[in-house]
Amino acid sequence: MSAMHKIAVAGCTGRMGHMLIEAVLAADDCQLAGALDREGSPALGVDASAFLGKSSGVITQSELRAGLSNAEYLIDFTRPEGTMAHLAVCRELGVKLIIGTTGFSPEQKAEIEAASKDIAIVMAPNMSVGVNVVLRLLDMAARALSQGYDIEIVEAHHRHKVDAPSGTALKMGEVVADALGRDLKACAVYGREGVTGERDPSTIGFATVRGGDVVGDHTVMFMGTGERIEVTHKSSSRATYAQGSLRAVRFLATPSSGLYGMDDVLGLR
Template sequence: MEQINLAVVGASGRMGRQVIAALNHSADCKLVAALGRANSESEGIDSGVLAGCGANGVKVTADFSILETADVVIDFALPDALNERLQAYQNNSVPAVICVTGLDNDSESAMHSTATKLPILYAANTSVGINLLSALTEKASRVFGSAADVEILEAHHTNKKDAPSGTALLLGEAAARGRGQKLIDVAAYDRNGKDQIHQPGSIGFASIRAGDIVGEHTVYLVVAGERIELTHRVANRSTFADGALRAAVWLTQQKSAGFYTMNDVLGLD
């Protein structure tokens, strides 16, 4: 199979660098564009050097017209300016894997709108294990029903900006879906304070920010006399990079515009 021309947006960020490094051992994809913010310290630097994997000849640029050379985009950039990036993907008719968390309603609507014009895959977490955990959470929640208390604990490094994590919210949505709820109606984000009374049927979230924890998530499903704990831990960010590349390859095979998720990639629906 001919290699896929890949563009990485957010190339100077933690995950953008991981994807660029992962391309060193990818037989399916080759890097043709590394995009970052205008006037950033990384602009003009070889993206391979920036990623610590050796020069690759692709310099970090803020010129989105280079997307015309790409078959697919992986976007690990920050949520601000996502709407403008989505417009650039649409202008260049390039499918995109969006791996951005902390989205507001406007950005989510923009993603769905863009997906009517070209293939868009949204992945709050590209780990194969996390997406399997989501499927297991939904099934367990469906079996236990409203009798179970559901609590989600997540832990990340101190530099993570959003809490709860996008992955924790993904798991919360799975738990709510399993018992016919909408997460927005039952989510409890603050268990602190003497006046915080537990509401039956709610789904609670707790966050830890410490050191260099890559990512840990545990879903507790508890009924009288027993409980299930479903846990996933990531030891290396390359897990997310490999999953993102797998999603990008899959997305290039979709001939129709549409909104896709990792469940589609992994056949979990």
């Protein structure tokens, strides 16, 4: 049997954190080696798998160096400010990083890229295997439908999501724009209200829905004369993100540095 992948989970008491811990404990080739939560969390000092009614022997803690002392990898689905703090310590300790956090500024993305010179990082706005296959399909569709089709992206998430549009929707827009030879920053339209005038055919529109417990729905519409093509992905469980994250861990077993995406993990480049 191959060596166990020793994994720490950031934000371990959140919805995604719980899903990640459950996935790590269920995987034959993975070992939970650390569980991190914010300072002041009532879960500090408690076994990280207590929510499952079992003991993992890993205690939830807020001190980063202590929480990462036995880990080879950190999976991070938190918020940009938290991820950046984790990045600095991972770089110092040589811990490889899987980043599912979204909403980074260009400056923060540059810091992550700089850190990847020292540690191996997989960073993706969506760790779902299905979503990343959809991104490949969107590239193909955009190239084939480059003339005479208006493009709109609609996404829906739960009421607790703090950034909009979602990182996945933005990634879909980037893939489509790149395939069309456009700059998303120049052609994206993020909201419409009032008398907007006729639609500019060179734009890519985004619409955001927030409510309930929607895990994540994304639809890209290519709308032409007499027909409409829709490419849709719907997540019914965060388990898909957790399983994609473990595939990213396994991919990172080989490289010692570098910045990778899920297309690298899945061999889609």
